[in-house]
Amino acid sequence: MSRATTNLPDDPAFLKAMIAALLAENAKMSATLQAHDQLIQTLRLRIAKLKKQVFGKSSEKIEREIEQLELALEDLLIAAAEAITAPIDEVDEAASTVPLADPSEKTMRRRPRVSDTAVRERRELDPGSCCPDCGGELRLVGEDTSEILDMIAAQMKVIEVARLKKSCRCCEKMVQVAAPSRPIPGSMAGARLLAYILVSKFDDHLPLYRLNEIFARMGADIPDSTMVDWCGRAMQVLQPLIERIETAIMASDLLHADDTPIRVLDRSLRDKGLGKGVKKGRLWTYVRDQRPWSGASPPGAVYYFAPDWKEEHVHLHLRQSSGILQADGYKGYGKLYSPGENGTSRFKEAACWAHWRRDFHDIWTSNKSEIAREALDRIGALYDIERGINGQPPDIRLAARQVQSKPKVDAFRHWAEAQLTRIPGKGDLATAFRYGLSRWASLCLFLEDGRVAIDNNAAERALRPIGVGRRNWLFAGADTGAETLARAMTIIETAKMNGLDPQAYLADVLDRIHDHKINRLDELLPWNWSEITTIDAKAA
Helix, strand or coil: CCHHHHCCCCCHHHHHHHHHHHHHHHHHHHHHHHHHHHHHHHHHHHHHHHHHCCCCCCHHHHHHHHHHHHHHHHHHHHHHHHHHHCCCCCCCHHHHCCCCCCHHHCCCCCCCCCCCCCCCCCCCCCCCCECCCCCCECCCCCCCCCCCCCCCCCCCCCCCCCCCCEECCCCCCEECCCCCCCCCCCCCCCHHHHHHHHHHHHCCCCCHHHHHHHHHHCCCCCCHHHHHHHHHHHHHHHHHHHHHHHHHHHCCCEEEEEEEEEEEECHHHHHCCCCCCEEEEEEEEEEECCHHHCCCCCCEEEEEEECCCCHHHHHHHCCCCCEEEECCCCHHHHHHHCCCCCCCCCEEEECCHHHHHHHHHHHHHHHCCHHHHHHHHHHHHHHHHHHHHCCCCHHHHHHHHHHHHHHHHHHHHHHHHHHHCCCCCCCHHHHHHHHHHCCHHHHCHHHCCCCCCCCCHHHHHHHHHHHHHCCCCCCECHHHHHHHHHHHHHHHHHHHHCCCCHHHHHHHHHHHHHHCCHHHHHHHCCCCCCHHHHHHHHHC
């Protein structure tokens, strides 16, 4: 029985009045929650619609609106959770059984997932060896277990390295162990601290001034300028590995490519009085991902920054590459697909069905066109087939596509051409049909090669961290800052694609790289590195 029960009056009329007041308060809270739920659903629908439009001409404005709406949605969800779970300490047990909200409307939430490698601590609550009632001896018949997910806070640690000096009693020779190498020579930054800073800045997108505040709470005042220097010098240490990643990925004969805008600080514009001193650059990514067709090469992503959207940057990135390029309809790729002097082209073009599908989806959401709806259904049937062959070898994928997908693709083309004769030629629907029909050969390449994907989602996924980063920083610090961001993302995202914890990976690499033989540096690449080899190497 709660403390509130002992303080309740004995007057039945007064108790009824209290219960009536509680019921009224509960009704008010329920109405508030319902209003919250309606607003939450509205925000979710709006966000979902905007995400479908994110590849349009005003994609940057849409992304910013999505970010703001997601922040507002998060605040509403927290407020709703606070209202539902708020404890009632001053109500007796009978009154506290009145529900705050309809239990049938309770949102089902996924339980947190914890890795098998997570640290575990067992706490036993033993009732003792004697019965509390009769004093008899207790015997174990079983146990009830439950789990609590807790956190051990990060802790700053100073490692004092003491190198003892000893002299020989016979020859007076001075003997001392050589100083261990450091990730940054002459710096007091340890490998784990550097890895934490790099991942926080380039993967979690925390500005360094926020890290300064976090470290200050841990008892270490590390100036922003010092962390800037550490990041730059750590990236220099990692540069040989980044170059090897670039060489390996760009040598692939099947690449996914995409780009996204990025705001870059340009002080020269401000000095000239032109705007706010911020310009728009581009960040390109090139992805090798053979997992959908069980390829032997490990996945990886390379990022490059360019100050503008000129095609010369793409040609520079792909100067030593050839094969199949899966990308959007950016005109800068056009010359790469054109036949050269020998009559052959460096790249075969593989187009993206997801891009074409978005055009029909936008039309469907705007005016509920039945023709657009049928186009979505027809494309959806192709994706149903793809889900069934994902992860299969190329020959199995190709055979399934020839039998199942090709007839549907051929029928889609005949149907699309027929629709163009019946609808207005200048409408959005006609434009959507012409977009795909003009790229028909590249859209059908996946029917000829089992390695080719039906869409370019691999590259689009690789650019998602940039969208996340834009929530925390408004622009990159000059072109050099954007180039550093691209190199950092290359090694971090490639590590993640290979199933690694980027912080653990970078900490170990930074700790070992100076003592590692240069001719064995490939052992430290993300797809070759593992904790087992790390432990074995240290033991050796």
